[in-house]
Amino acid sequence: MLGYSSMKRGLNRSAARRSKEGPSDPSPRRKKGRVKFHKARIRRFFFTHGPHRLTGGRMTRRHMATEVKLREIDVVCPSLPRAFDGLRIGHISDFHLGDLLPVERAVEIVQMLAEQEPDLVACTGDVIDLHSAGAEPLFEALAGTGAPLGSLFVMGNHDELEDRDRVIHMATSSGMVVLQNEAIEINHNGDELIVAGVEWGKTLAQCRRHVDSACDESVHLLLSHNPKSFRRAAEIGIPLTLAGHTHGGQIAMRPRTHESRPARRKHKAGLFHHENSRLFVTTGVGAWFPLRINVPPEIAVITMRSGEE
Numbered sequence: 001m002l003g004y005s006s007m008k009r010g011l012n013r014s015a016a017r018r019s020k021e022g023p024s025d026p027s028p029r030r031k032k033g034r035v036k037f038h039k040a041r042i043r044r045f046f047f048t049h050g051p052h053r054l055t056g057g058r059m060t061r062r063h064m065a066t067e068v069k070l071r072e073i074d075v076v077c078p079s080l081p082r083a084f085d086g087l088r089i090g091h092i093s094d095f096h097l098g099d100l101l102p103v104e105r106a107v108e109i110v111q112m113l114a115e116q117e118p119d120l121v122a123c124t125g126d127v128i129d130l131h132s133a134g135a136e137p138l139f140e141a142l143a144g145t146g147a148p149l150g151s152l153f154v155m156g157n158h159d160e161l162e163d164r165d166r167v168i169h170m171a172t173s174s175g176m177v178v179l180q181n182e183a184i185e186i187n188h189n190g191d192e193l194i195v196a197g198v199e200w201g202k203t204l205a206q207c208r209r210h211v212d213s214a215c216d217e218s219v220h221l222l223l224s225h226n227p228k229s230f231r232r233a234a235e236i237g238i239p240l241t242l243a244g245h246t247h248g249g250q251i252a253m254r255p256r257t258h259e260s261r262p263a264r265r266k267h268k269a270g271l272f273h274h275e276n277s278r279l280f281v282t283t284g285v286g287a288w289f290p291l292r293i294n295v296p297p298e299i300a301v302i303t304m305r306s307g308e309e
Helices: 008-021 026-054 058-064 103-114 136-143 164-174 204-214 227-236
Strands: 004-006 069-077 088-092 120-123 151-153 182-188 191-197 221-223 240-243 270-274 277-281 298-306
Touching (some): 069 277, 088 103, 103 298, 136 151, 136 164, 227 240, 227 270, 227 277, 240 298
Parallel strands (some): 088 120, 120 151
Antiparallel strands (some): 088 298, 182 191
């Protein structure tokens, strides 16, 4: 069973900021959302339907037949308490449920992750590509993996395009815990694992604000759709950040390794480090155009290790 309680500091900071700013007119946000949704529809026409029609469907069929890789990675976090040594996290992200990934295939991939018997499942956003209708079975699968510490979810930019509130409702109704600039405490090995999750932020400044709203130095694990959040997470000293969003670029000159690299490198995919903090960026499950070269879709099982590398 999942034992957790919301940490009041994250919730209070967000509420205080909204109170200070005063009530906001929702219409500008809806208008901005409609513009983003329209742009996403145009993008889908050119980068999904276009290649599909030009190749007579061959490109899409080949993409859908691509094998999803299982990545098993040990991440050594020097500042991680020993009570959490050996914690296994099933990290999954970027389904982009829709034209390039039907819900039946997405559920099969979640079942692959469930077979690894992780302690905790972390989904770092973009479950939806454009339309959220019919996504309920995927959220139910994510919530039903059997992970004893539960299933957590943070929103990605695509999850917000059509109907943000509906996506959140589907996730929470399934039994997932949706983290919106807040942190929770999970009982583990007689201690408390503090996990924070942040909202979608496009820029470094936005990501920094979200991390500051949810985190302090007591957080052990941060979930963020955008890997840019790691800049602030490393400054605070959070042991591990999990992110997605990039798809690894979907095209690379050579296969990527998962050896830890300095944080100054571009955070496209893999493992990065800065002092005692680590970042893992998954290439994700889905895609927004039907082509991957040397960047296969993946699910990851990350084993957290305390101590020095």
